[in-house]
Amino acid sequence: MTEETIDRIERYLNGELSEADRISFEKEVQNDTDLQKKVEFMGLLPRAILLHSEDSLRNQLKEIEASLPKVEFVPEEEAVEAEYSIGAKRSISEELNQAAEPRSEYSAPKSISRSLWIRYAVAASVLLLVGLFLFRDEIFKPGINQNQVAENLADSLKQERLRTVLPEKHLAVANMPITKIEDSKFGFVKNQLERKIVIVQETDSAALSAFMVGKTGNSNEVEYGLYRLVQDTLYLNTGVLEKSIQVFDFDIKAQSGEIIDSTGQMLHYDKPALHGLYLLREIHFYKIIKTENYVPLVPVKESELALVKFYTAK
Amino acid sequence: MERNISGYSDAEIVEGIKNKDSWAFKSLYSIDRNGIINFVMNNNGDHNDGEDALQEGVIGVWKNILANKYKLSEGARLKTYLNKISRNWWYNQLRIRGITFQIADDFELEDIIVDVEDSDERIKKLSKYFSLLGEKCQSILKLRFWEKKKLEEIAIIRGNTLQVIRNGSSKCIRDLFEMYNNNKP
Numbered sequence: 001m002t003e004e005t006i007d008r009i010e011r012y013l014n015g016e017l018s019e020a021d022r023i024s025f026e027k028e029v030q031n032d033t034d035l036q037k038k039v040e041f042m043g044l045l046p047r048a049i050l051l052h053s054e055d056s057l058r059n060q061l062k063e064i065e066a067s068l069p070k071v072e073f074v075p076e077e078e079a080v081e082a083e084y085s086i087g088a089k090r091s092i093s094e095e096l097n098q099a100a101e102p103r104s105e106y107s108a109p110k111s112i113s114r115s116l117w118i119r120y121a122v123a124a125s126v127l128l129l130v131g132l133f134l135f136r137d138e139i140f141k142p143g144i145n146q147n148q149v150a151e152n153l154a155d156s157l158k159q160e161r162l163r164t165v166l167p168e169k170h171l172a173v174a175n176m177p178i179t180k181i182e183d184s185k186f187g188f189v190k191n192q193l194e195r196k197i198v199i200v201q202e203t204d205s206a207a208l209s210a211f212m213v214g215k216t217g218n219s220n221e222v223e224y225g226l227y228r229l230v231q232d233t234l235y236l237n238t239g240v241l242e243k244s245i246q247v248f249d250f251d252i253k254a255q256s257g258e259i260i261d262s263t264g265q266m267l268h269y270d271k272p273a274l275h276g277l278y279l280l281r282e283i284h285f286y287k288i289i290k291t292e293n294y295v296p297l298v299p300v301k302e303s304e305l306a307l308v309k310f311y312t313a314k
Numbered sequence: 315m316e317r318n319i320s321g322y323s324d325a326e327i328v329e330g331i332k333n334k335d336s337w338a339f340k341s342l343y344s345i346d347r348n349g350i351i352n353f354v355m356n357n358n359g360d361h362n363d364g365e366d367a368l369q370e371g372v373i374g375v376w377k378n379i380l381a382n383k384y385k386l387s388e389g390a391r392l393k394t395y396l397n398k399i400s401r402n403w404w405y406n407q408l409r410i411r412g413i414t415f416q417i418a419d420d421f422e423l424e425d426i427i428v429d430v431e432d433s434d435e436r437i438k439k440l441s442k443y444f445s446l447l448g449e450k451c452q453s454i455l456k457l458r459f460w461e462k463k464k465l466e467e468i469a470i471i472r473g474n475t476l477q478v479i480r481n482g483s484s485k486c487i488r489d490l491f492e493m494y495n496n497n498k499p
Contacts, residue, residue, distance in 0.1 A: 001491050003484040041440070041491050048440035049460045052452075054373055055441070060336070061369045064343050070361055071351040 001038060009042045318345050324392040331379050342372055345393045350400045358413055359404065367407075371400030380461075443493040451486035458483055 011017050012025050029035050317323050320341035322330070327345075330338025350371065351364030359367070375396050378384040384395065444452065457463045457471065469479045493499050 001484070001488045003480065006484060006487055037495060038491065040436075041494050044434070044437050044440050045455070045490075046459045047434070048437045048444055049456055050377075051437055051441040052444045053456065053460070054377075055445075057339070057373055057376060058369060060339060061343060061372055064340055065365050065369070068347070071348050071355075071364065073355050073361075074352055076356045 005035075005038065006042070009039050012039070013043055318393065320344055327392060328379055328384070331376055339372065339376075342375060342392065342396065343368065346397055350397060353397075353401060354404050357404065358408060363404070363407070367400040367404045370403040371396045374399040374403070439497075440490075440494055443490055443499060446493070446499050447486060447490060450482065451489070454479065454483050455486055455490070 008017075008025065012022065017025060029039055318327065318341060320327075322338075322341050327338050327341050331342065347368060350368045351361060354364035354367050355361065375384065375392070378399075384390070444455070447455070453472070454468060457468045458465070463471070465479050465483065466476060468483075469476045472479065474482075
């Protein structure tokens with residue numbers, strides 16, 4: 001099956017052939033069983049791929065389910081009020097929608113005493129709390145309110161997002177031409193260790209749009225800032241190297257040059273005058289000013305540095 | 315912007331799902347897990363049935379997002395949307411199992427249509443052979459024949475040259491066709 005045949009069948013199936021080409025193609029197909037089989041194959045391919053993706057997604061969802069505790073059964077009449085009792089962050093109208101759920105002819109017994117109802121409600125709320133904690137692989141700690149739980153959950157998912165968003169995209173980032181490093185290309189110079197600089201450049205908009213090819217939807221809803229990390233010290237005199245380096249929680253791929261001992265430590269501070277994410281690399285601190293999608297690093301201010309050191313020493 | 319229990323807004327989850335991010339699927343899965351599983355358990359099902367309904371619901375939402383059938387602007391909240399697909403799926407199961415049931419007045423089956431599972435044996439076979447291909451082949455063919463991306467775009471996404479992608483894509487299709495044609499891997 002040559003690329004030419006593939007291309008022709010694909011265009012035929014997409015209705016992209018001219019009328020004359022289509023007729024001659026169909027005539028050809030009629031007399032050629034081999035070609036018939038190929039057209040059949042190409043026609044089935046998209047649905048087969050969808051089925052395959054569906055199966056892998058199903059397995060992924062089964063894994064998520066397996067990591068969660070079973071849902072406590074709450075008979076229909078009680079479901080709404082039980083959820084109220086834990087003060088979950090849900091709008092009243094949504095709850096009322098749930099109240100209007102269909103009733104089956106075979107639904108559970110409807111007369112349940114008040115005290116039993118309260119037990120259900122308590123059980124449901126405790127279970128939901130347990131569930132949320134297990135969801136983020138944490139041990140159940142009593143006495144933490146529901147809002148806190150929801151915030152923690154949101155936070156852990158945000159961290160997970162940070163980890164997942166970047167590696168998928170760093171290939172394209174790494175393939176962009178690197179500027180601003182010519183003057184360091186003379187090799188490994190020891191005293192450059194002293195002036196280690198991390199520069200973050202916002203990439204040009206043409207590269208950004210090329211990278212976003214095929215992305216549809218609400219780009220105004222999600223902010224895409226494309227940044228990359230460029231290290232201009234500790235340069236090796238070996239021309240263009242592509243190295244995968246480990247910086248804080250996730251991989252950043254740097255083309256050309258390498259960063260020695262690149263593992264960093266991510267620190268989160270929530271103190272007066274010191275708030276947010278900081279990166280500790282060797283003896284250098286950087287403040288991470290953006291925690292969505294891409295992460296530019298800026299050197300911390302002197303005053304902040306003192307605070308960071310103070311809290312780290314503790 | 316209203317946020318879901320996972321802390322993400324509908325728009326963020328939809329965008330994440332388009333990007334195949336696992337946090338987004340987790341968020342969607344947890345968006346109304348209690349509600350959906352309990353709905354099934356309240357309607358002749360057990361916990362396992364509830365899980366199935368939720369799974370199929372998430373898969374339905376995912377399919378519709380990719381097919382651009384789900385539009386944020388129409389004001390359908392993701393949670394409600396998922397809930398409807400799951401319920402619809404469960405009603406269908408009850409019908410298959412021959413259990414009589416009553417559909418709630420406010421529920422319109424026609425609201426959301428999700429393609430029924432493919433029962434064509436040829437597709438199942440082809441899908442099985444597809445899973446035997448290497449990761450690179452799977453990724454390229456997915457982008458080309460399912461997401462309908464141009465070879466140029468695939469080259470950018472995969473960080474390869476156009477020539478590499480073109481040759482790779484042809485070879486993958488040939489390998490897959492061989493398996494399909496000869497009925498063996």
